[in-house]
Amino acid sequence: MARVPGPPPLDGLRRHIERSRLAKGASGGHFVRETFCMERQDAREKAREWFDQWPKAAYWTEVESWRALDGDRIEFTMRRLPSAD
Template sequence: MALRPRDLASRMAGRRKPGDGYLRETFTLPREQARTRARDFLNRYPKAAYMSAVESWRELPGGDIEFTMRRLASAD
């Protein structure tokens, strides 16, 4: 059975521990909008306070970028 990249991504996401304390958001946007969205996310949730980061990303066949941003639920 041939697996598509989305199948692999879903399988890997299923292995993630749900109680790791991070909130995740996944976006699928054209390249420039993806850059803007990631910058806005990192400005809103700074790394020093929320440990925010781009967790994963990939380029889709149509040229869009699918990426997942993560951050802690709250800052101390």
Template sequence: MLPPKPPRSVVGRQLDKSRKIAASRKDSFVRETYRLGRPAAREKAKEWFNRFPKAAYWTQVESWRVLDGDVIEFTMRRLPTAD
């Protein structure tokens, strides 16, 4: 048996809280979020890794999720410069 789902108001407050924490981060990473079809999403991620090599920029896919219609929403993260 599955546990009951929390009320939407509770979920909404938790999301607002986590978004405020994320917005207040004081790190130096550059982030960009995309919503693209699966093939285009792969190409965009490859483009980032080619343009900003992981070893120098700490490039990574920070988060991703699959939306309706096989659309991928993902956030790429990297350092602004490589020394």
């Protein structure tokens, strides 16, 4: 009688994913990210500071995400490639 194989064991895949996540967490991943929550004008100035300090062409700097909160506050995350710092 032929045995029908079940799904393949996933233990090896789980270990590989966990090692990968731990390695990225230790090194900070591929990007440096920082999240801010400030008044709209201050948020614009902070984003300009990032683009001035880490130009988009060299560091792939971008506003990764943002959302408007009550009271004209903006929560946003800036992202860039790490430098030699």
